Amino acid sequence: MRPSLLPLLVAFAAVVAAATLPAAEASYTPIANTSSLVIEQVANFSVIVYNLSNGKSLAFVSVVRGETERAVGGGTNYRLVILAEKTPRGSKGQFQCIVWGVPGTRSNTWKLLSFKAI
Template identity: 50%
Template sequence: MRSPSSSSLLGAVLLAVLILAPSRAEWVPVPDVNEVVIKQVGQFAVLVYGLAHRKDMAFVAVVRGQTEDAVGGGTNYRLVVVAAKPGEEGSTTTAEYDCLVWGVPGSSSDTWKLRRFLGQNGHRRFLPFLSFVVLTIADDANGDAAPPSPLAANPAPPPPVSIPILPPPPPVDDQPSAWLPVTDVEDRTIRQVGKFAVSAYCLNTGARLAFVNVVGGQSQPYGGGARYRLVITVAAEDAGPGAAETTTTMAQYGVLVWGILGTTTWQLWYFAPNN
């Protein structure tokens, strides 16, 4: 039987822990759902959920949301997004989803995580761990020379950013499979991979780019998943000489993405101008 003195001591310790524990920051309403980072976070949530669950979904808009300074750093984004998916006979249906994303805007080395994706009809889509990391590769798995730094002498768009060099996951086999050409650049998965590359790069660098299409590419079984080496077209809006004038610039970029279809594991390894 526990003595009164030990119970009092335990109570005092618990009270001290509660007093000294850092309080959680309050959730703050998103004042502008069209703000660039807010839209990019919404796009990221829809894109990677689609890749993880083999769903053909497209981001439409952010309806409302809240942000919170996360314990340990970074920001939690609790958003309601509208996503579209193909319906019957060529129609398109839209629905609202609650999503919870954690990340650090503008950071080139931190991980972003999609923690929850929940339909407004109460059908829960919970993802305990979903992340990507932007990496450059020191040595190609085929023994090829490493590609030039994706951010060295990089013309706008996007702006130059320093990205650390981190090792890729090891291949499952000692001899990686051959690269195979992408036969259909309009394939749903191929387009989603291209969109993911743009979304990941923008979140980590603050660049304002929009995916246009996939021009060509190759894929290769690797590390229990597949690598996608694609050439994509992106668009960026540049401010013109007038206050209300903007011009759209098109450019092609080479990207390298690794992921496992049907899972929550996707990484962007390389993003550079396709010179």
Template identity: 55%
Template sequence: MRSLLPLLVATLVAVTAFSAPGADAAWTPIANPRSLVIRQIGNFAVIVYSNADPHRMRPLALVNVVRGETQPAGSGITDYRLVLNVRNTATGSTGLYQTVVRGRPGTRAKTWELLSFVQYKQAI
């Protein structure tokens, strides 16, 4: 029995490592990227990014969410990878940005986190 214990522990560790939520979870396309919830997440990303530097506010506004994907991050938290159409309100120009936002649906804004916000480069 003693010789089986290390094997059992190693097996449990391996199973836990490979089944942990968000470890290598696949991104799942969002069926309706224009839904109110997804639009609110996109708007959150634009507002946080616009106000990230108090010395250089960016005059940006969300036009629409072009597409998006979700991925579980564990403990009921979800990562949202969105492609946003964003307008510079000072110049009127628009551009596409890819953002990743992490949060738990149904919670307050302060529990959400902007992980990235970069200009979107479409694959050719």
């Protein structure tokens, strides 16, 4: 091996090692005001998308609790527990949803990552 390649190989090895290290786990922060307009819009979005993709008929009622975290690559993850009602005038239940989005952007850039009954 030529001596001029050694620093380049060491630098390459350092980059590969850094790229293979596990990413620091993001942490969720509790939402202080779950009745804010933005949080209620995120929750309502999750119900609408769930209904459309699953042929269901739920109506958003309220946000029970929620948390946010900054998403890798930008945006925000919203983990919400919501109260929804089966329509027409059915039983109410709690659901957990995870939504990714960037506040202030169009709805077609938002994504429903999960939605399940709890």
